[in-house]
Amino acid sequence: MSDADLVRQAQQGDAASYGELVRRWSARIVGFCHAKVGAAPAEDLAQETLLRGFRAVATLSDPDRFGAWLRGIATRVCLDWLKSKGRRDARFQAIDGDGRFETLAADARLSPGEQAEVNDELAQLMCEVERLPEQYREVLMIYYYDEPTYKELAAMLEVSPATVNARLTKARQLLRRRLSGVQP
Amino acid sequence: MTFDCRQTHQSVSGWLDGELDAEAARELESHLAECSACRQEVDSARREHEQLITAFAPRRAAARQAAESVVDRIATESAPPTKQTPEKSPSSESITASRLPTIRRGLQLLLAAAAGFLVAVLVFRPWEQPAIEDQQAETNQSAPGDGSSPDGDFFIHPAVAEATDVARLSLTTGPVEYAPAAGADFFACPSNAAFESGAVLRTLPSVRCEVDLDESVRLRLNETTETRLIGPRQLELVRGRLWLDASNSAEPYTIATADVKITADHATLDCQAEPPQVTLLVLAGNVSVEGDDWREVVAQGEQLAIDGDARTKQRPAVDPIVETRWVHDLLIHKGANDEELNQRIDRLWAQVGRAKMTHLYEAEIRSLGGHCVTPLSCYIQSPDSRQEHDRRVSAARLLADVAQVESIPELIKLLSDEDGEVRYYAALALERLTGQNFGRQAKDWQASSWTACQPTADQWRTWWQTAKGRYPGVKGDPTPQPPMQKKS
Numbered sequence: 001m002s003d004a005d006l007v008r009q010a011q012q013g014d015a016a017s018y019g020e021l022v023r024r025w026s027a028r029i030v031g032f033c034h035a036k037v038g039a040a041p042a043e044d045l046a047q048e049t050l051l052r053g054f055r056a057v058a059t060l061s062d063p064d065r066f067g068a069w070l071r072g073i074a075t076r077v078c079l080d081w082l083k084s085k086g087r088r089d090a091r092f093q094a095i096d097g098d099g100r101f102e103t104l105a106a107d108a109r110l111s112p113g114e115q116a117e118v119n120d121e122l123a124q125l126m127c128e129v130e131r132l133p134e135q136y137r138e139v140l141m142i143y144y145y146d147e148p149t150y151k152e153l154a155a156m157l158e159v160s161p162a163t164v165n166a167r168l169t170k171a172r173q174l175l176r177r178r179l180s181g182v183q184p
Numbered sequence: 185m186t187f188d189c190r191q192t193h194q195s196v197s198g199w200l201d202g203e204l205d206a207e208a209a210r211e212l213e214s215h216l217a218e219c220s221a222c223r224q225e226v227d228s229a230r231r232e233h234e235q236l237i238t239a240f241a242p243r244r245a246a247a248r249q250a251a252e253s254v255v256d257r258i259a260t261e262s263a264p265p266t267k268q269t270p271e272k273s274p275s276s277e278s279i280t281a282s283r284l285p286t287i288r289r290g291l292q293l294l295l296a297a298a299a300g301f302l303v304a305v306l307v308f309r310p311w312e313q314p315a316i317e318d319q320q321a322e323t324n325q326s327a328p329g330d331g332s333s334p335d336g337d338f339f340i341h342p343a344v345a346e347a348t349d350v351a352r353l354s355l356t357t358g359p360v361e362y363a364p365a366a367g368a369d370f371f372a373c374p375s376n377a378a379f380e381s382g383a384v385l386r387t388l389p390s391v392r393c394e395v396d397l398d399e400s401v402r403l404r405l406n407e408t409t410e411t412r413l414i415g416p417r418q419l420e421l422v423r424g425r426l427w428l429d430a431s432n433s434a435e436p437y438t439i440a441t442a443d444v445k446i447t448a449d450h451a452t453l454d455c456q457a458e459p460p461q462v463t464l465l466v467l468a469g470n471v472s473v474e475g476d477d478w479r480e481v482v483a484q485g486e487q488l489a490i491d492g493d494a495r496t497k498q499r500p501a502v503d504p505i506v507e508t509r510w511v512h513d514l515l516i517h518k519g520a521n522d523e524e525l526n527q528r529i530d531r532l533w534a535q536v537g538r539a540k541m542t543h544l545y546e547a548e549i550r551s552l553g554g555h556c557v558t559p560l561s562c563y564i565q566s567p568d569s570r571q572e573h574d575r576r577v578s579a580a581r582l583l584a585d586v587a588q589v590e591s592i593p594e595l596i597k598l599l600s601d602e603d604g605e606v607r608y609y610a611a612l613a614l615e616r617l618t619g620q621n622f623g624r625q626a627k628d629w630q631a632s633s634w635t636a637c638q639p640t641a642d643q644w645r646t647w648w649q650t651a652k653g654r655y656p657g658v659k660g661d662p663t664p665q666p667p668m669q670k671k672s
Contacts, residue, residue, distance in 0.1 A: 026251030043250040144240040169197040
């Protein structure tokens with residue numbers, strides 16, 4: 001069933017349909033919030049976004065625009081969060097604080113030393129992802145949180161699929177360049 | 185014909201993500217078979233892609249958990265609000281009951297709303313709220329109409345329980361009035377009130393307010409302004425003056441006046457309407473304006489004056505930052521160090537000593553009083569200001585004139601500035617604010633060497649550690665940044 005169909009059912013009062021939308025969109029919204037405010041508060045803000053969406057879904061006039069509409073709510077939620085208690089620089093604090101890369105489950109094939117090396121590499125990679133310019137960070141994070149198609153990503157961000165391709169290409173090039181610079 | 189290297193670089197992402205059509209993929213693969221440099225590039229891109237998938241794995245798992253939490257929560261809320269759902273009575277115990285119905289016009293609702301507002305006004309007394317900053321923080325963390333509190337539980341303000349989330353009053357400098365529909369009686373708004381489509385908002389003399397509109401649009405109303413919320417993305421400016429920021433909005437926002445329609449698409453504007461005159465100033469982006477048989481696009485920094493059939497578009501003589509000074513009244517209510525206010529002060533300060541009407545900018549900064557201390561102090565302490573001796577001293581002079589007790593830590597910091605004139609003005613202000621000087625007159629801070637002054641600066645810092653309890657609410661560390669201190 002398409003998102004638009006689920007939205008229409010939710011607008012008729014079907015909470016289960018909205019629940020299905022939540023499962024489909026949660027990762028993308030967490031990714032979007034992560035790009036806006038850092039990893040630490042991203043899940044909480046995504047939950048807030050999805051709950052606000054639930055309460056306001058009846059006001060959505062064009063069900064085909066659900067993703068873009070939800071992104072709009074997420075933008076407001078993130079801005080509000082940043083505004084509260086002067087958290088303008090919180091995103092950068094998050095990189096060094098509790099937003100840092102989570103250690104992966106140990107791989108049995110690797111020695112503890114090798115595992116630590118892998119974790120360091122991935123942490124460095126995530127650190128560079130966090131430092132990408134916003135428009136590249138945004139598209140890259142949403143992509144790797146959920147791996148949507150370019151068309152889906154384009155609809156959510158209200159840009160063309162070609163723009164998504166261009167931004168992802170640029171984001172990956174920037175990452176490679178920066179990582180090769182710090183890890184020769 | 186196969187791809188060249190440039191096309192390959194542009195298509196690698198799409199190829200890795202399975203987004204390239206079959207023909208393009210074949211062409212790319214043919215090129216790779218021939219070009220070792222591109223093969224190397226693609227191998228590197230693939231490795232990075234796989235690493236990213238691995239790196240994001242824990243985040244994806246966390247996102248799935250977040251989804252399930254939301255699903256659980258909405259299950260407790262039952263059905264989402266619908267346009268067709270019959271109205272239910274709000275209940276203080278059940279968020280579901282209070283949030284569900286969309287408002288329908290009718291006598292019952294009007295009476296309920298009137299009673300709710302009266303109770304809320306009496307209980308919350310919005311005109312007597314000293315802690316506006318706290319109120320603001322609360323607003324941000326737990327938006328009424330959304331019903332979420334910072335700790336994850338739910339509550340809903342009784343006065344706004346039934347309102348749909350078209351707009352929300354987030355800040356006021358005094359009482360704001362509201363009518364549920366055009367022609368209806370006005371009520372005093374409780375703080376954080378939410379408004380539905382059709383609501384009319386008006387500000388009284390000397391009162392300004394800020395309203396969060398749908399999604400990411402922010403509205404500010406100047407004094408004696410009346411506006412009607414037509415729908416989620418449009419309003420009518422009946423009279424008065426508003427400021428609208430739709431720069432982060434995914435969709436355009438429309439303002440209607442009696443004669444024109446103004447559409448802000450990723451734009452910020454200031455608009456005055458005293459029919460038949462309308463004046464629009466575009467602060468960011470481009471704004472489209474339509475009349476009966478005409479349409480104009482007004483660019484950033486341009487002003488369009490409409491008087492009946494006559495239209496004049498020009499760059500205003502007064503800087504937009506000065507022209508829109510009325511919003512400062514709201515920004516200073518957001519508490520110390522509001523980022524937007526600091527940015528505006530930075531822009532004003534950037535013109536002092538450089539622009540033609542420099543006194544205008546300086547007067548504007550002075551009018552903000554103690555609020556401009558932090559931006560000015562930051563400027564004085566910035567490495568860039570080292571090359572601008574005269575402006576640094578001007579900033580210190582301005583700062584000494586307007587500083588309030590909140591600025592004491594910043595002023596103590598400046599006692600360790602390398603420039604004697606800056607130290608002089610900081611000492612002058614400190615003496616004015618505290619009535620003491622630790623035996624060193626202001627002029628001595630300028631005449632003596634930096635080294636000779638520092639023991640007294642240390643005395644000030646020691647004093648502050650013991651005296652700060654006498655200045656409740658004043659925060660800040662008087663320790664200077666290392667670049668301010670001379671080695672000898």
